[in-house]
Every structure is written in C-alpha cells, then in structure tokens.
Amino acid sequence: MRDRITKALKGHKANYIEIRLEENHGTHIRYRGKELEETGKSSDFGGNVRALAGGGWGFVSFNNLNELQDKVAQAINHARLVGGDPVSLSEVEPHEDAVPPKLGKDPRNISLREKKAVLDEYIDLVWRVPGIQTSTLGYGDRYKKVLFANSEGSYIEQEKVDVTIGLSVMARDGGDVQQAGFSLGSMGDFSLIESLHEDVTEVATRAVELLKAPQVNGGEHTVILDPVLAGVFIHEAFGHLSEADHVYESDQLKEIMVLGRRFGGRHLNVADGGAIPNLRGSYKYDDEGTPATRTMLIREGELVGRLHSRETSSKMGEKPSGNARAINYRFPPIVRMTNTLIEAGKDNLQDMIADVKKGVYARNWYGGMTSMEMFTFSAREAYMIRDGKIAELLRPVMLSGNLFNTLQNLDAIADDLDMNQGGGCGKGGQSPLPVSNGSPHIRIQKCLVGGT
C-alpha cells in the first residue's frame, strides 16, 4: 500500500496533495422499551484525495481504493478549475509515525453476547422503576484506522477505538411526555459501560418525577451549571468562535476577536487541545498531519489563542494548532475543537449556591448550538435554588447567551474540574465528531432562560 500511495503522490503539478485512507469496523446494539430492537455490524472502507493548486482546493472521496492515481488527477483538476489568488499553508515538519490505539478494556475482545448482557442489566433496572412508559438504550463501538500521507513526505497511521452509550427514559401522563437520559463515551475503554447502574436508576426515577415538576418562568436568572453543562456552555459560548475558519476571512470578525481582547474576568482560563490525553477528542496528529497541541484560548479573561488548520494559521500569521479534523473520509478536514475546558477556579460550590437567593441549578447536557454571537445550550436536569439551597426539580431548561456579555457575567468558578466524554459536535455537515468538554461548576448572573 505504501508504495502505491507514494507513487500516486509523485509527479503532479500541484502545490500540495494529501491522501487519507480509512478502515472502520463497528458494532451497535439498541433496545427500545424492554425489547432488543437492533444489533448490527458495519465495515466501511474508503478514502479521499485533497489537492491544492494555486488558490483552489479539489477534493475527491471514494470507496473504490484501486484507482488512486486517477483520483489524485481528478482532485488536481478540480483544484485548477477553482483558480483564484494563491493560498499558502503553514509549514509543518513531515512526520512518519504509527500510532496504536489507546485502550482500556478493549471492546473488540468482548463478544456481542457479553455486551448485551451488560445492557440487559440496565434495561432490567429501568423497568424496576414504577411509572415509566418506555426507554431507548443504545450502545456502539467503532474501530478506526486512518492512513494519512501527503506530498511533503508525511506518512502517518493512527488507530482509535470509540465507545458510546446513550439512555433515554420516557414517562407519560396523558398528553404530557417527559424524558430523562444520559449520553456518555470513552476512548477505547469498555469498562465505562459496565458501571452505570446507579446512573440508570437515577435517570429512570427522574423521568417519572418530571411529570410533576413545574416549568421555570422564562427570563433572566442567576444560574449555576454543573461541570458537564458548563463544558457544553464553553464549547458553544466561546469554542466555536475560536475556530479560526469562522474568523480568518472577515476583517470585522478579526477585529472583534483580536488577541488581547477581554472576554471575561481574571478568574477565567479556557483551553482546548487534542494533546490533552486519553479523552474522546485526543489524538497525536490531526487530519492534516499536524501534531496536536494544547492551546490556551482565554488566559485571565483575555483572548490569547485560537484553533487553526494549516491554511487559517498561515493566513492569520499564527502557529498551526493541529485542529484540522474530518469526521470521516467523505469530508475534507475543517477546523474543529477537541477537548475544551474551563480550568479549575478557586470558588467553593457550597458558597456559590449559598449566595443565590433565587436561581436555577442546571445539570447535564442535552444539546447546544451557536451562531457565534448568540448561542443556546440545554440542560437535561434543572432545580430551583431558593435562599441559598437547591430546591424543587424543574422541567429541563434551555439557556441562551450572548458572546459579549454572558462570559462577563460568569462570576464564580469552582475548583471541581471534570471532563464529560459524551459529546458529539456538528459543523459543516460533519456530525457527530467525538469531542469532550469540561469545566468546574460555574455561576452566571442574568442568564436568559426559556420558559413559560
């Protein structure tokens, strides 16, 4: 294979060519209600060629791996047709490397029957809770081997095993249907899946309790977010705008996102990096062969860095950060987050709650979206805070913020940093890309909460 790839990359008139070949093997199991609904196995082999000629990119993806030469020629033709002003790429030292998978308890060594047995225990626990209507429980694991080679001499093989599990439990009272759930993941470790008994029972119990829970009044509230939701918050509130491809072509956005600008208080430190080890967004090289790093985005409240591909970093005159990622061979790499976090602060969670006369404690994530200036994130679990104490359960809430004041209104950061691995991020039609998010508990004043 290496000979074929090297040969296919040689002798073309293009500024840059890369080839990515992929092999995927996955299994999935899904239950609906008490019944097993689906078990399946999948294999996926494919590749792509991306070429830069002058100012244009060409991209070709395929399942048939036997015509590499033709595909390279096709990608270069595409790139030439685009034309335009020359595009340059940041210099990255070529690497030759083979990166084996980071593994805990390898799911590939566990039979489908054994996996099913673990899930059966959870289904049993769900149905022990009185009052539930139904549930869905999905498990998946996927082995992925990516071979990357470019015309500058890089030749990198990386292997990865991704494991995910998601539970959703529904309860119904007439036309009112409520649900609670979780979504978790791990890089290559099945043992994560094996110890969720308490979480399962807690989720099922809460689904039933939600039927009696009131909805919060819409408007501005003081909110405290748990580490999981605060991780999603920072991903949406700030992470996406630090992806340089949103900024690099806009003079106005470059001005708004100028390094050194203050976005939050001195207690706020935010980082992202594929080099942060053993998380679902971790890797050694990104999909352009650039080594992963850990990038400080906000230091003491000021913007100090951003996430780059080779093209955006060259254009902005900043260092490549190793954040060009493609969800699979059907897509070209684009600038993505990896593991994004708010660093631990000095506040004490109990004190943070005790200071709040009336507010909302929101936990666990359901989703999030951003338009850069405005963003939303939703909690799976919410409680009123009354007179400094956590009070009654609420229906799940959706929160909304604005880049220019929500981070400024973040007034307390606890010391209990925790990473959430259940995240999947979507951008440019590439979803869900494995990422992780994390944070300590944080408190935000005047956060907009949707409700009645």
Add this chain to the structure above:
Amino acid sequence: MADNAEVFQIVTKETPVIFEANKLKMLETRESSGIALRLIKNGKLGFAVTTSLQDIDQFVRDALELASIGAASCIDLPSYTNFSHIPVYDPAIEEVSVNDMVQIGQVLLDSIRTMNSNLLIDGRVTKVVSTVSLLNSKGSEVTYTKGVFAIGMEAMLVRGEDMLFVGEHEVSCHPLFDTTKIRTSIETQLELSKEIIEPITGSLPVIFTPHGVSGALLQPLITGFNGRNIIQGSSPLVGKMDKKIVNNAISVWDDPTIPYAPGSSSTDDEGVPSQRKALIENGVVKTFLYDLQTACQAGVKSTGNGSRSLGSLPAPSASLLLIDEGNTSYEDMIGDIKDGIIVERLLGAGQGNVLSGDFNANVLLGYRIRNGKPCGRVKNTMISGNVYEAMNNLGAIGNQSRWVGGSFKTPPLYFYNISVASRS
C-alpha cells in the same frame, strides 16, 4: 440459511461546488456505495453493512451470527411488483456541468453582494445523483435513481458587535437556473433587519414564516405521529386517532407521490409503495406513520414510511410533509398584530422535549411588529411553547405556501399567544 432476506444498496455521486467568503473555494466529487443485508432467521433479525464486497462470505456470516442473538421480528417482507412510478430523476440534471454550477453560484453570489458590500457570503451549489436498489426473498425488486439539485447561500453581516445571518436555499429534482427566489428572500431578510429594536417579553402574537414553521414547529408536531412512539406509548397522540387535536383549519399531509419533489419516491426504503395520506385532516388525527416492523407490532399495515440510511435498519419517518394553505394573506396577518414578532430562523430548536410537542429556541432571526408593521430585528430573544396548544390557539393560516428544502411545504402560521422571553 435464513427464512427471509433483503439486500439494500445505495450508490451516490455528489458534486458540491463550494464558495467561501465571497469566492469559489473548492470543488468536490464524492462517490460512495454500500450494501446492507437484513435477514430473519427463526424470527430473529440479523443486520450487516459494508462498503466493500471483497469478503462477501464474512459479510453474510456476520448477519447470520447477529440473527442468532438478534432482535425478535414479526415482519413479512413485501412482494409488491406493481406500483405507480413517481418520477424523481430529470436527465437534464446530468447535463449541468461543474462549470455551469460555478457560474450559477458566482452570479447569484455577486448579485447578493450588491445588496451590501460588507456581506461575507458562503454558498454551495450541489448535485446529487443516487441509485437505490432493493431486492428481497419475496421477489420484490425495486430500483430507482433520484437526482437532486440544490443551491444554498448564507450571508453574514458584522456591524460593530452585532452579527446578522441571513440565508436561503432551494432544492429540486430539476436543475435550478433561476435563482430569483433565493435572491429576493435574502434581500427581504436584510431589509427587515436593518434596524435592531428593543426586544419584548410576554405572551405575544407570533407569526412563523415557512422557515420558522420548519425550524420550530415541524419536529414537535410530527414526532408524535411516528409509529414507533405510538407503539411504545411515548407519543402524546396515543388514543387520539380520529379525535380532534388542533384547530379544524389545520390539515397536514405526508405525500411522497409528488413528481420531481426531492422527498418523493415510488416506494419507501423497504419496497412498500408510496401513498398520500393525511396526518391531520381538519384538526383530526388520521394516520400514524409506520414501517414494516412497527406496523406488524401495532397490527396494522405499513404506511410506506420505512426510511433508512445505509448504516441502520429502516425506521418510520415522514417523507414529504405539506401543511394546507389557509385564506389569510401574510400582509393581513402582520396588519392584525399591534405588538408581536415574526420568527424567521431559530437557534437550538429541537433540543427541548419534542416528544411532548414542546418547542424552545433562541430567535436567530426575527422581527418585531408594531401597529401592524414590521419595524426591526429582535435579538437575545427566546420563544417556547407546545405545538398542539399553539395550534389550538390559531390566529390564521397563510394563503401562500412555499417549499422549505425538498421535503416540506407550508404557509406561514400565525398564533395568538406564544411565550417570548428576552434579555432586558
């Protein structure tokens, strides 16, 4: 080896022309092909998917092995051979060259730029041709090719710290040479957003444009009709068949038989012929959507709504939804409102409890109405509510519907009381 078996194959060629920051950026060709095998042995389901048939024996062994511990299935694969052909392939689509597509995109992009020289526009002109083949052990054999042409433009305008996003797209089985509708829509959005106005809080009259209906209301409205949620008892519509659930002016159809509509096809992804059916007719629940598996669990016939991507088993899904027009003009709706908002685009919709019919989202693009006139853009505003409750408190239905993408057509909808929260 197995009692029943089905092979589903999909071969796709996609050619996107991509514009970024007002310029042509990249040309792509994406070819993919894959095959899925579903088999039933001793009443149990086995399922395997691959993109490579190099080891076909192993592929079949995988499916059989899974059937030994797989999910129970009562389905009977269909044997329809005689059904009407719904055209979704216009050969003219193949004659549009990449150069033509570049031209179409560039001309449109340049014309949008003339509206405001500070706009930063991303866009995409795409052609997708896919061939689906379905064979089963009952003798069913379905093959059809679908061609879809799509144009989408998204423009960003940054003014100080304000970011405005406007956009429009159009999808068709015919090539799209006339881009006037996209241009006009973007022009209107820019015009209505010129001023930013103080947002408003309260229970207010709200108009959802077709985009707004698609973004906020569609998913909560139809999730309850999914046969899977009906048999699981997790739909609020359980027990509501033939009962009135919303205002009797509302009728909603699932109709994949419209010629040359991207959401149409002759059969569903299990070989069951497509049919037009009312989900809601004059406010009354008429049909739930079933695929083979959920239909046999519910003891009914499949409605031809088995939908699948290559990697998963079929599941019930709406194919092409239509909301019937009413008799109120868009202008009259606006004229009726003293103080309220128009919702055009949403952020984060669908992350609430859609199963119950709830919607909850940030208004990414919306306008305030004062004394019967739109008077500027509202920001930092959230809407929330329940689609069934809202549709019982209906103000009016627009008399002109339009497509939003290739599988949904709706008029604007006006409701008397929607909860709106905003930052003070």
